[in-house]
Amino acid sequence: MKLLTTEQFFTEKQNQTDQTDYRNVDVSVLEIIADVQKSGDDALLRLTEKFDGVLLDQLTVSEEEFWEAEKSVSQEFKRAIRTAKENITAFHANQTEQSWFMNQTDGITLGQKVTAIERVGVYIPGGKASYPSSVLMNVIPAKLAGVEEIIITTPPNSDGKVNPYVLLAAKEAGVKAVYKVGGAQAIAALAYGTETIQKVFKIVGPGNAYVARAKKWVFGDVAIDMIAGPSEICIVADDTAPPRFVAADLLSQAEHDEDARPILITTSEKMAEAVQEAVAQQTEQLERKAIIKESLANNGRIIFAETLSEAFDTANKIAPEHLQLMIREPFENLANITNAGAIFLGHYSPEPLGDYAAGPNHTLPTSGTAAFSSPLGVYDFVKKSSVIHYPNQALDRISRDIITLANAEGLSAHSQSIQIRKDEQDDA
Amino acid sequence: MKLLTTEQFFTEKQNQTDQTDYRNVDVSVLEIIADVQKSGDDALLRLTEKFDGVLLDQLTVSEEEFWEAEKSVSQEFKRAIRTAKENITAFHANQTEQSWFMNQTDGITLGQKVTAIERVGVYIPGGKASYPSSVLMNVIPAKLAGVEEIIITTPPNSDGKVNPYVLLAAKEAGVKAVYKVGGAQAIAALAYGTETIQKVFKIVGPGNAYVARAKKWVFGDVAIDMIAGPSEICIVADDTAPPRFVAADLLSQAEHDEDARPILITTSEKMAEAVQEAVAQQTEQLERKAIIKESLANNGRIIFAETLSEAFDTANKIAPEHLQLMIREPFENLANITNAGAIFLGHYSPEPLGDYAAGPNHTLPTSGTAAFSSPLGVYDFVKKSSVIHYPNQALDRISRDIITLANAEGLSAHSQSIQIRKDEQDDA
Structure with missing residues (x-):
């Protein structure tokens, strides 16, 4: 990992610009959207054959498929999903909002009515990986908000089936409408509706470049959550942090993809050295070491800060998705943090805890957008109406x-x- | 105004698509953004000379100019601004959010930290009209949220001055940083910063097509409020509503611009006829009758509903920016309304009351987006961070x-x- 001063880090950052060219993706995405708008289910089936390599009889996941999934997963997994569900529900229950009104003199009544969005679509990626945690993180806040209809779309495997972990998570979260369709075609179906899939008012959930660009294009006709950038972790560590913990946490972000950004800010030169070593050692043991090495080379940075105060300022300027405060007095310093998606306090609150089961949402603002946006929450699934009576x-x-x-x-x-x-x- | 059944209305609506072509606007907007990013203040001064016809010495509104504005406006106007400020503050104070935490067993602490966005830019249009009410509606919620730095940009007149009503409203709202720059160049300056104007994290406020497209283009690098579409009013009236009131309220929306959408939904054929007549009569008396006539011809609609229940369903499907319930029991029927930016109850709560002084925000979701978005509020100027300690x-x-x-x-x-x-x- 490259070692830099705060100043060097920001100079380097200023010179980096997002060079990603989405023109080719956009051409395909716009064609797919037009196709689905025109041909509905026919387009979905045809595009699924083309992109997922399977000609489906029907888009809807059947009751029987839910049962098969239930049988195929371990008790261990079911237990884990239930723990996660319970904790996610307990946390997000604090986010529900009340309609309120105020009476003023002269018989005036003013108020704010909170109503759930009527119908919401959740996109869950498929492919080699599976994302049961994303099902819970997206569906539970929508349920708590009172959304009446929640629809999941996820691409089928080449045998026409949907990942059983995803189906089990959907069932546990209380969603019955799961459709086997992925990519830009799924986003188009959710935004505009087809014979089988009803138009929704908001689309949430992670996805690849095609999904992300499709969401960007349908935005306005329908609401979307954020367009997520690469995953980021920023760890502020003083000399109390165990270097092997710090290293493991940096690597847990690095494994996401080559663009992931693992950043350590430390006031201790000894820590910087020890983490360097631990990172090198641990990387070799990890399954996804090819990805990790690339992410470390591209974006792995250790920033040396003169003081903790400088470290916090740097973290606030980065406005990271995940911020771990692995320092002597994490709670006492919470007031110094103004920009971060999620803040993890202490040595035993690593980022993967938040990804899966602590309770808070794992859909967080990336790429510095924590300076002006929030984690996904119940508030994303309601809207307000002002009420005025004179x-x-x-x-x-x-x-x-x-x-x-x-x-x-x-x-x-x-x-x-x-x-x-x-x-x-x-x-x- | 065209008289339709509910079914006819939605068939007509389905066949209307937004045909606006922004390509020419976008070419200019992107050039302007690049120019401001490259040349900063120089570009702003040059573009202001080009578009506003005035070569400025400096972009910043001086203390002296604030005083001049203060002297030039009437006591009547000052009183009105203060009434509005007081009511807007009283309403929006209910929207402030608290950070919270929960302690669980095992010493677990989870929480949600609410932090104001650090710096916000408010765009206020110039030209022939003036928008002091927009100053209050955008600045007051930001102030209540705790935003430390609020910047206003507004185009100067050809004599290099800023509208005194706008300056007075800015002063009353507590904003000192007002810059004389408008159009896409103002949005670019707010998004990326120049020597004089600091980069902000969120841009809010109304504007013409250039401003709106510029906001769309900088979105992502900086947060924006909504891109507003044409103004809409939907009035649900039974036979208790005074037709001349209904007509006046429809016309108050129609005067905004040729694309404004005044819609009456009524269960009473007599009402439909009486409103038609009153609209025709009143239009002739109004200053902006040319605009009004065009808006009525384009989008003025009277929908005849068999029952009030059908009327509410229709209103919910339209999801109007403004909804007036001019019916016998407006409060009793509030539960039937699920989609609307602002809901006005009774015969003495006309939409202009909400535009200026009742208290709720006048920045509301347009073009059916009330199905998934909310009025501008204090919640738009804060962001949340999850807090996790295990x-x-x-x-x-x-x-x-x-x-x-x-x-x-x-x-x-x-x-x-x-x-x-x-x-x-x-x-x-």
């Missing part, structure tokens, strides 16, 4: 001010809507 | 489940980060 006397009393402002803005029909009611009062 | 015993207890899930997802470095801590416990 009785005639109350309107009469404020009418002069409204007319003044409307006239200042040159909107005389706005004035007129107030004046016409005032005239009635004045006549009475 | 002591070693607690991690040990859950470690088996995490390792199971990580292995099911094929992420062995994730397992390793947990295992390395478990091993230490087991050795102890």
Whole structure:
């Protein structure tokens, strides 16, 4: 891992720009979207044959397939899913919002009505990996928000089946509508509807470049969660942190993909050295070491900070997806952290704990967007409506001010809507 | 106004698609953004000369200019701004959010930290109209959220001055940093920073097509509020609604622009006729009648519903920006409304009341996006960070489940980060 000062790190960062060219992806994605809009289920079946190599009879996962999945997974896995479900539910239950109102003088009532989004689509990637944790992290907050219809789409394997871990997680989370379709075609189906898949109002969940670009293109016609960038971890460590823990946590992010960003900020030169060594040692033992080595070479950085205060400032400027405070007094320093998706305190709260089972959501703002966005939560599955009631006397009393402002803005029909009611009062 | 059944309305709607072609706008916008990124203040001054017809000495509005504005506006206007400020503050104060934490067994602490976005930019349009109300509606929630730095940009007039109403509203709202720059160049400056204007993390506020497209292009590098579509009003009226009130309220939306959408849904044929007549009559008296007539012809619709229940369903499908319930029992029917930006109850709560001074925000989701988005609020100016602390015993207890899930997802470095801590416990 490259060792840098804070200044060197930010100079390097400033010179890096996202060079990814999505033009080719976009051409395919736009074609696929148009195809699904035009041909509905036919397009979905045809594109699934083309991209997933299987000609399906039907898109819908059957009751029987759910049962098969249930039988095929271990008790160990079921137990783990239930632990995760319980903890995720307990945490997110704190995020539910109430409608509220306030009564003012003159009989005025103002309020804010909170309503769940009616129908939501969750995209779960397929391929070699499986993402049961993403099912829980996306579905549970939607359920707690009160979303009535939750639809999952996920690509089938080449034998036409869906990953059993995903199906079990879906069942545990209480989702019955699972469709075998992936890629941009799944996003198009969720955004615009087909014979089998109903149009939703919001699409959430992770996915590859095609899924991400498709979400970007349908955005506006339907809401989306964030477009996630590469996974990031930033560990602030003083001399109390066990270097092998620090190394293991950096590597857990590095294994995600070649673009993952494992960053250590430390005030201890000894720590920097010891982590370097532990990283080198541990990497060799890991299954995904090819990916890890590339991610370390591309983005693995150790930043040496003069003081903890400089370390926190650096972390806030990076605004990382995951921030671990492996320092003497993590709670006491929480106030110094302003930008981070999730903050892990102490030596026994490693990032994978948050990925799976601690309770908070693992869908977090990446690429510095933690400076202005939040983890996925119950709040993402509701919307608010303002409520306004004025009785005639109350309107009469404020009418002069409204007319003044409307006239200042040159909107005389706005004035007129107030004046016409005032005239009635004045006549009475 | 065209009279339709519910079915006819939705058939017509389905056949309408947004045909607006932004390609020419986008070419200019992207050039402007690149120019500002490269040349900073120089580009801003040059582009302001080009588009606003004035060569400025400096971009910053001076203390003296604030004083001049203060002197030039009427007491009447100041009073109105203060009333509005007071009501907007009282309403939005209910939206402030608390950080929270929960302690679980085993010494576990989980929480959600709420932090204000550090720096926010507010765009206020210029030109012939002036938008003091937009200043209040965008700045007050940001202030309540705790945003430390709020920056306003607004285009200067051809004499190099900024609208005094806007300056007065800015001063009342507590914003001192106002810059004389508009259009895509203002958005670029806010998104990327120049010598004079600091980069912000979120840009809010209304604007023309250039501003809107620029916001769309910088989105991701910086957060934005919504891209607003044409203004909409939907009035559900039974036979208790005074037709001249209904007509005046429809017209108050129609005057915004030719694309504004005034829609009446009524269960009463008599009402439909009476409103038609009142609309025709009142239109002739209004200053902006040319715009109004076009908006009525393009998008003015009266939908006849068999029952109130059908009327509510129709309103929910439209998901209008503004919804007025001018019916016998508006409060009793609030539960039937699921999709609307703002809901106005009764005959004396016309939409312009909400635009200026009732208290709720006037920045509302348009074009059916109320099905999945909310009014601008304090919640738009904060972000959340999850907080996770597990002591070693607690991690040990859950470690088996995490390792199971990580292995099911094929992420062995994730397992390793947990295992390395478990091993230490087991050795102890």
